[in-house]
Amino acid sequence: MHSEIDEWIDDLVGAVNEARASEEFQEWLDVQQRFHDYSYRSSLLIKRQCPEATKVAGYRT
Secondary structure (H helix, E strand, O other), rough: OOOHHHHHHHHHHHHHHHHHHHHHHHHHHHHHHHOOOOOOOHHHHHHOOOOOOOOOOOOOO
């Protein structure tokens, strides 16, 4: 049982390292850095519609 758990942990560590090295994940971190006050969904919409955006007006603006 312990060896199987160790394998799962190794697989998870490998997947996290791959994600951290990916360009797409780095782009997502850049969006999150610029729009940290926005929800995950709103940040995702901003990234999909205009990935180079630096400012976004609120709904009431």
